[in-house]
Amino acid sequence: MARSSKLVNSETVQHELDKAEIKGPDAILQLSDYGLLRVGSLGPVEINWLSNNAAASLLKPGFITALEFEKQEDNWRRVSTGCHVIDKVLGGGFPVRGITELSGESSCGKTQLCLQLCLSVQYPISQGGLDAGAVYICTEDSFPAKRLQQLFTTYPQQRMSPSHIKEDLPKFGDNIFIEHVADACVLGRLPKLLSHHSVKLIVVDSIAGVFRSCYENNEMKHRAEDMRTVGGQLHKMASQYKLCVICVNQVTASDGPQRSVPALGLAWSNLVTSRIQMHRSEPDGADSASQRSLEIIFAPDLQPTSVSYTISEAGVFGLAKLN
Numbered sequence: 001m002a003r004s005s006k007l008v009n010s011e012t013v014q015h016e017l018d019k020a021e022i023k024g025p026d027a028i029l030q031l032s033d034y035g036l037l038r039v040g041s042l043g044p045v046e047i048n049w050l051s052n053n054a055a056a057s058l059l060k061p062g063f064i065t066a067l068e069f070e071k072q073e074d075n076w077r078r079v080s081t082g083c084h085v086i087d088k089v090l091g092g093g094f095p096v097r098g099i100t101e102l103s104g105e106s107s108c109g110k111t112q113l114c115l116q117l118c119l120s121v122q123y124p125i126s127q128g129g130l131d132a133g134a135v136y137i138c139t140e141d142s143f144p145a146k147r148l149q150q151l152f153t154t155y156p157q158q159r160m161s162p163s164h165i166k167e168d169l170p171k172f173g174d175n176i177f178i179e180h181v182a183d184a185c186v187l188g189r190l191p192k193l194l195s196h197h198s199v200k201l202i203v204v205d206s207i208a209g210v211f212r213s214c215y216e217n218n219e220m221k222h223r224a225e226d227m228r229t230v231g232g233q234l235h236k237m238a239s240q241y242k243l244c245v246i247c248v249n250q251v252t253a254s255d256g257p258q259r260s261v262p263a264l265g266l267a268w269s270n271l272v273t274s275r276i277q278m279h280r281s282e283p284d285g286a287d288s289a290s291q292r293s294l295e296i297i298f299a300p301d302l303q304p305t306s307v308s309y310t311i312s313e314a315g316v317f318g319l320a321k322l323n
């Protein structure tokens with residue numbers, strides 16, 4: 001580590017990192033403060049010291065070339081949702097680093113938002129996309145193909161002003177790769193696909209579905225190991241291909257919208273870089289704009305905040321606050 005502090009015993013911190021198998025500044029920065037708090041016995045002072053030093057060790061002192069600058073930019077890109085209200089809360093969109101978990105009650109709109117991102121990622125970088133395709137891995141329900149078809153026509157109209165709509169819109173359907181898998185081999189064919197196609201978004205809908213079926217009660221340790229393996233693979237792909245990974249997750253023990261707890265427990269939570277939760281307070285059929293909200297629970301670079309949204313034929317769109 002580049003800096004030291006009288007308050008922090010760097011050897012103890014290093015020991016805790018080694019125990020948790022967290023190697024290098026990249027891995028440290030991919031964890032939120034919440035995630036770091038769960039690493040051994042680190043306290044807020046150590047975490048602050050650790051994050052500052054990890055960031056400092058990545059920042060090269062002095063001049064960098066324009067090419068290096070552009071490469072650094074690639075590490076911090078985001079996929080716009082196509083809605084400036086939601087993007088504002090997300091710091092520009094969904095990040096291409098680490099794992100972003102999108103959790104929420106049934107029918108709150110998680111799948112809708114992910115479908116929308118599969119289109120948005122295909123837009124040019126200048127328009128908030130990443131000029132690349134998406135992989136959609138369904139682990140539970142079948143892929144909502146009809147709804148996606150509808151979005152092909154409705155989403156671009158809402159996303160851009162009519163003067164921007166041109167005939168050279170991306171051919172959305174050609175760049176979305178769909179797979180149905182329901183076990184821990186969920187990422188089996190992905191490496192090959194990623195090496196042959198330009199993909200910048202992976203959606204796993206849902207991550208709970210991967211670990212639901214094939215474990216008995218006495219196999220929880222085995223399940224946690226599989227979770228670490230799958231999480232590690234996703235982190236590796238995100239960093240190697242600089243792509244955005246979104247894991248949809250269900251919530252359990254929902255006792256009012258603020259108390260919903262994402263499924264899979266701590267073993268999974270420790271692997272998540274950013275946790276975003278969608279809420280829906282009324283049953284289907286009673287939709288009203290203010291009854292849905294999207295909340296940042298934790299993220300390394302975002303404030304905990306929330307925004308109301310509505311779902312229309314064109315997708316998920318935020319509602320600007322009235323002053």
Ligand SMILES: Nc1ncnc2c1ncn2[C@@H]1O[C@H](COP(=O)(O)OP(=O)(O)OP(=O)(O)O)[C@@H](O)[C@H]1O
Pocket residue numbers: 104105106107108109110111112113147150250284287311312313314
């Ligand atoms: N064409 C549409 N127009 C308006 N709203 C729609 C449309 N299609 C779906 N919705 C809304 O989206 C909601 C379902 O969202 P979605 O399928 O993303 O839920 P989910 O959070 O993924 O739920 P689950 O966890 O059960 O899969 C419904 O409440 C429905 O009102």
